[in-house]
Amino acid sequence: MRPDRLSPLDASFLHIEDHVSHMHIASVAIFEGPPPPFVDIGAMVDAKLDLVPRYRQKVKFVPLELGRPVWVDDPHFNIEYHLRHTALPSPGGESELRKLVGRVMAQQLDRSKPLWEIWVVEGLEDGRWAMLSKTHHALVDGIAGTDLLAVVMDLSPETTRPEHSEWVPRPMPTGLELMVDALENIVRSPYEQLRAARAQARVVRRMAGYALEVAGGLFALSGLVRPMPLSSLNGPLGPHRRYAWATTSVDDIKRVRKALGGTFNDVVLAGITNGFRELLLSRGEDVERVVRTLVPVSVRPRDASGKAIGDGTFENKVSAMFAELPVDIEDPVLRLHTISAQMKDLKDSKQAVAGEALTSMSGFAPPMLLALGMRLATRAGQRNVNTVTTNVPGPQFPLYAAGRRMIRAFPYVPLGGQIRLGIAIFSYDGEVNFGITGDYDTTADIDVLSSGIEDGMTQLLKACEQPAS
Numbered sequence: 001m002r003p004d005r006l007s008p009l010d011a012s013f014l015h016i017e018d019h020v021s022h023m024h025i026a027s028v029a030i031f032e033g034p035p036p037p038f039v040d041i042g043a044m045v046d047a048k049l050d051l052v053p054r055y056r057q058k059v060k061f062v063p064l065e066l067g068r069p070v071w072v073d074d075p076h077f078n079i080e081y082h083l084r085h086t087a088l089p090s091p092g093g094e095s096e097l098r099k100l101v102g103r104v105m106a107q108q109l110d111r112s113k114p115l116w117e118i119w120v121v122e123g124l125e126d127g128r129w130a131m132l133s134k135t136h137h138a139l140v141d142g143i144a145g146t147d148l149l150a151v152v153m154d155l156s157p158e159t160t161r162p163e164h165s166e167w168v169p170r171p172m173p174t175g176l177e178l179m180v181d182a183l184e185n186i187v188r189s190p191y192e193q194l195r196a197a198r199a200q201a202r203v204v205r206r207m208a209g210y211a212l213e214v215a216g217g218l219f220a221l222s223g224l225v226r227p228m229p230l231s232s233l234n235g236p237l238g239p240h241r242r243y244a245w246a247t248t249s250v251d252d253i254k255r256v257r258k259a260l261g262g263t264f265n266d267v268v269l270a271g272i273t274n275g276f277r278e279l280l281l282s283r284g285e286d287v288e289r290v291v292r293t294l295v296p297v298s299v300r301p302r303d304a305s306g307k308a309i310g311d312g313t314f315e316n317k318v319s320a321m322f323a324e325l326p327v328d329i330e331d332p333v334l335r336l337h338t339i340s341a342q343m344k345d346l347k348d349s350k351q352a353v354a355g356e357a358l359t360s361m362s363g364f365a366p367p368m369l370l371a372l373g374m375r376l377a378t379r380a381g382q383r384n385v386n387t388v389t390t391n392v393p394g395p396q397f398p399l400y401a402a403g404r405r406m407i408r409a410f411p412y413v414p415l416g417g418q419i420r421l422g423i424a425i426f427s428y429d430g431e432v433n434f435g436i437t438g439d440y441d442t443t444a445d446i447d448v449l450s451s452g453i454e455d456g457m458t459q460l461l462k463a464c465e466q467p468a469s
Helices: 008-015 038-051 094-105 142-152 175-225 250-260 264-282 332-349 351-364 367-380 446-465
Strands: 024-031 057-060 070-073 083-087 116-122 129-136 241-249 291-298 318-325 387-393 404-412 421-428 431-439
Touching: 024 094, 038 083, 038 116, 038 142, 094 116, 094 129, 094 241, 241 250, 241 264, 241 404, 241 446, 250 264, 250 332, 250 431, 250 446, 264 291, 264 318, 264 332, 264 387, 264 431, 264 446, 318 332, 332 446, 404 421, 421 446, 431 446
Parallel strands: 083 116, 291 387, 387 421, 404 431
Antiparallel strands: 024 129, 024 404, 057 070, 116 129, 241 431, 291 318, 421 431
């Protein structure tokens, strides 16, 4: 059996990781109390391992980087290593929990083992407890991450666990076997790509249309060559992290959409824009500018309702658009309308299609060049992008862990290059929660950003109450 090779995009998250930029994503889930016995959490996760093969697999690199890394079964897999148990100091409030998250997420995952951890945290106020799920970005993207959350957790408080089946790992391939397979893949790939192109030739009109979309997207992406003005949002990172969050509701966002226009994402970005405006003003920096954000976009296939279709692999299927947040606009309604118009133009420009095409093309590159290219791209973009803003729709129904209901969940996004602040948005059961990651040494005022996001939503809601002039 051939080894399961990482995709070019998945491999890139390993290549750009270094001693200060750790490429894991995470969720911080808060549950109703009292905390369940720790053994019950272990039983819940253990019962789901057959549904998530990657949880028992680790990354193995090909000697001389002749091919992209592969997933292999970990012959020494021990679930107890991946499940951690800790508690907060009194009083166990949000501040203590956020500090713990920052410390846990600042630690790189051990590459010699499967790339995930789950931390059970007791000692929250009101008898509650939390669960930190930490997974490397090479294993899962945001959309698949929500699927993974639903797989590992339960859909009802009362669940019957299946009988435990013995797992037998597949034999570990040797370095020589990996080299031979990689060389065969290099020889085989041009033929496979040519065969695929010939098959696609039967739908020439479709190909021509896609080519035009990519060309238009590449033209739009070319504008990113222009560096952004110098600001405290960019600069060298340290290895430590701060974490904060903000929250609103699905109903409030829908209310703004109905009254003022725009999409769900437009309203979210308008709130974030106010957050960055207040942050820059508090730092005494000029706001007569824009804040450029990378906006990851899922390119997973969708059904007729627009819902992403899972393929069971949990591998990354994302592209990106680049939006410019108008922090120079004080009026919240004008700010929203400006963002709405811009996002429509970005979608029409097919930036995300071009980004996906470039990512796919990286599969043609020799892995050594791919590794080097990703490192250079990360550093070259240090002043072209100020932040990252990723929005992932989560389940709008309750999830449970060991019989306890998940009350709310906050996402965590990693930092890379010279981007000192990143924001992830996760909707769950009627709430929309913003998880904000900051570089510890340069974002002591991270709470200004989080409160600014909530202020931005308050401004939009007040604008909904004002009569049209």
